[in-house]
Amino acid sequence: MGSITLSKITKTFGPKEVIPPLDLQINEGEFVVFVGPSGCGKSTLLRLIAGLEDVTSGQISINGEEVTLAPPAKRGLAMVFQSYALYPHMSVKKNIAFPLKMAKKSQSEIDEKVTNAAKVLNLTEYLDHRPGQLSGGQRQRVAIGRAIVREPAAFLFDEPLSNLDAALRVNMRAEISDLHRQLETTMIYVTHDQVEAMTMADKIVVLQAGRIEQVGAPLELYETPRNKFVAGFIGSPRMNFIEGHEAAKHDAHTIGIRPEHLTISTESGAWQGKVGLAEHLGSDTFLRVDAGPLGELTVRAIGDVKVKYGDTVFLSPDPSKIHRFDAGGLALR
């Protein structure tokens, strides 16, 4: 139940190649996140799996069965859309029951499943409401309810949290993770937010311009990014990249060092610079330091560091955490 295999799939819109030949294996029960900047093809990839778009070439199989040409309804997948896509003219109950009604299930089975789903998602008292009367988070839960009653082979999520405010987003993130633990069903989740990817995924697929840049567990991507793009995309604040003389010292075209792997001191250190911007959050301090020939470096220090704009500071990188890249951007190991 729930393995998906993409082999050599491509997608072109007119003359524009959105997905060059791409292979990907998604195992049963995995929580896979597609992440990448907007326009990287992650949503298109999801829609190809859903069957909402035709692949131009290649094959898609679900549980070993080829579904490349099957319409969405026949693939046994459920999808939660960015806008939730609830049916505004139906009550919450009817929304959740809709896929069951389409599958021509008996009324008693429909009632039972809808009741259960509502219980799991804390929607019981809203069953007779219309989507318009619900808050963003509740709508999101209805959309998830509509997906789970079908007991699909896999869930597809298309940026489901991007319409929620920050606090709610953190909650829903946890809820979706909980749901995954409970159901143990394969989930594919598309987002442009690397924090969502890092916190939720078993496996992250980093995409750029339709190509897979790297596939791996969250910490694997953080610790051993395969190239400069992944190194820069995963992790926040972004990794600092230094070229030229300093990089040559490490036998590389470019070296990368994450803001949290720089130690700051007001007395001595490897590199000297002037504080450009200091953000004091209490728990952390984020600094932008103009380090002369090295360029601007971002630094993250734990706790509060008493420096301000214009101060001279010294930075020392943790030598074991320096990433090295060649001229083509590939990581050197």
Place this chain on the structure above:
Amino acid sequence: MATAHSKTAARLMISPAVLLLLGWMLVPLGMTIYFSLLRYNLLMPGMESFTGLDNYRYFLTDPAFYAAFKNTLLLVGGVLLITTVGGVLLALLLDQDFWGQGIVRILTIAPFFVMPTVSALVWKNMFMNPVNGLFAYLFQALGLEPYDWLGSAPLFSIIWMVSWTWLPFATLILLTALQSLDREQIEAAEMDGAGALARFFYITVPHLSRAATVVVLIETIFLLSVFAEILVTTNGGPGYASTNITYLVYAQSLLQFDVGGGAAGGIVAVVLANIVAIFLMRMIGKNLDA
């Protein structure tokens, strides 16, 4: 959203509408073109013969065509002038703050819903009749001679009636456009030091020009085909004084049963309408994907 499956379905679902309209357009139009090349009178069945472009020559050189062409231009132009100028003024008035806006709006739009035959007969008998009409009474009350509107100024009378129908249309559309004007834009202009007149000419007028163009083009399409108002009031007369091209073609086809001549006239009307249609379609096409 586009899979091969849904594309096939889409093609299937669009085809009844397309085929029907294609049939509606091509078959009769083709027949009209064919008839226009024949000498064909319904009173002399079986005598049809090919005459080439003779029908067109007769139709276009007939003094009646010249009169009808002139009348069509005057009718369309006159109504457009009255309705767009009047419509802008009325829309500006109705956009003001006053008591009973809803009711006045309803009163203003009402004439548009009156069917052409009713409107024409009401104006003809109850207002413009030189003996019993209200206008005659009004003239007398002012010490003037009653005027035989439809007898002495038939085209003007028809322009008057048709304008009464279309003025509400122009007003309604211009008012809608006016109300969609962003208030913040006006306030920004006010902050920038623009006076009331400057605001009107630099903000309101450009905003309204698009809607006004739409009004002009759509009215033109309908006004080229004004028919019922003429049929029930003047029958195109006296002489050809109030005959437009539509009425001329009708008279030739169904009153004189000259199918060939009527068909040629019909094609001339199609060509004239197409000239307007091209401009209108450009306008609408621009907004299609906006």
Place this chain on the structure above:
Amino acid sequence: MSRRSSTRRKALMTVLAWAVGLLLFFPILWTVLTSFKTEAVAIADPPVWFNFDWTLENYATVQERSNYGRHFWNSVVVSVGSTLLGVIIAVPAAWAMAFVPGKRTRDILMWMLSTKMLPPVGVLIPIYLIFRNLGLLDTRIGLVIVLMLINLPIIVWMLYTYFKEIPGEILEASRMDGAGLREEILYVLTPMAVPGIASTLLLNVILAWNEAFWTLNLTAAKAAPLTAFIASYSSPEGLFYAKLSAASTMAIAPIMILGWFSQKQLVRGLTFGAVK
């Protein structure tokens, strides 16, 4: 937001706006008033305004002498019938163009619109002859077909602009939920588009009710709707103001009520979405 509008200015505007509104409405008001007068009072000199003996006699006479009810019913059948038929044909087409747009969708839409610009006299003779040969002259079914065809482009366009406002994701969701095309249109699209479909129906009933080219040319006594029936009052012997007024009042009253309900949609429908 607040505009400095003195009460005096507002009063002035009120007077002005009401004066213009009443002036435009006056012919209708006068017709309605006249319909309650006797023929003698209707042409009285000076005109009588409100203080006359109100009578319903004209309405009774109109029905009695000319079987008004049948023409009214013809109007209802023809306008509602042509509109419903048009909507049934247009809904699938509008669905296809709004949700599965292709390279040619735009061209098809524009072409449909162009058929609306065909002047009716251009096809008068063939339609007349075809109708004569098929025995469709002076039949309601014939009128239903013609009026459906002339309004079909407007119906497709209006539905298209309404459908465009429905997010495609909702239809995709229904597809993911296992709905086939039929279910998607029946259970999801149509209920969501009810307001749009209703306005489309309303406007097109109005347009068909008032259509006065084909109804005048293709009917005689039997199938004549009100437009053609009223036209029969143009003959001199029909010159009875009070009766003409009664017949006119009945002909325009129902549509005026529908029209007032659909003002907003009217703009969108008649400008093909160019002004909203």
